[in-house]
Amino acid sequence: MGRFECDILRHMVLWGPHGALYDEDIYPGFGMTVQQFRRRFARIVLSLNESPVDEPHRNLLDEAKCYLEQHTEGTR
Secondary structure (H helix, E strand, O other), rough: OOOOHHHHHHHHHHHHHHHHOOOHHHHHHHHOOOHHHHHHHHHHHHHHHOOOOHHHHHHHHHHHHHHHHHHOOOOO
């Protein structure tokens, strides 16, 4: 997992639970809209779920997976 992917996971895990994300906060740091950011977050979590990931990143991925599961219930 690269630094950019880690930054996306970390940002969503830290700030996602506090409410809405805004383009003016996401775009400068990540170069994408909130909608694109959320899709990218989900793709990262789903693609890395079955991949070997080192321990510090595994913990972050586990937190991100929990966040994704909590916020996609009922939308499938």
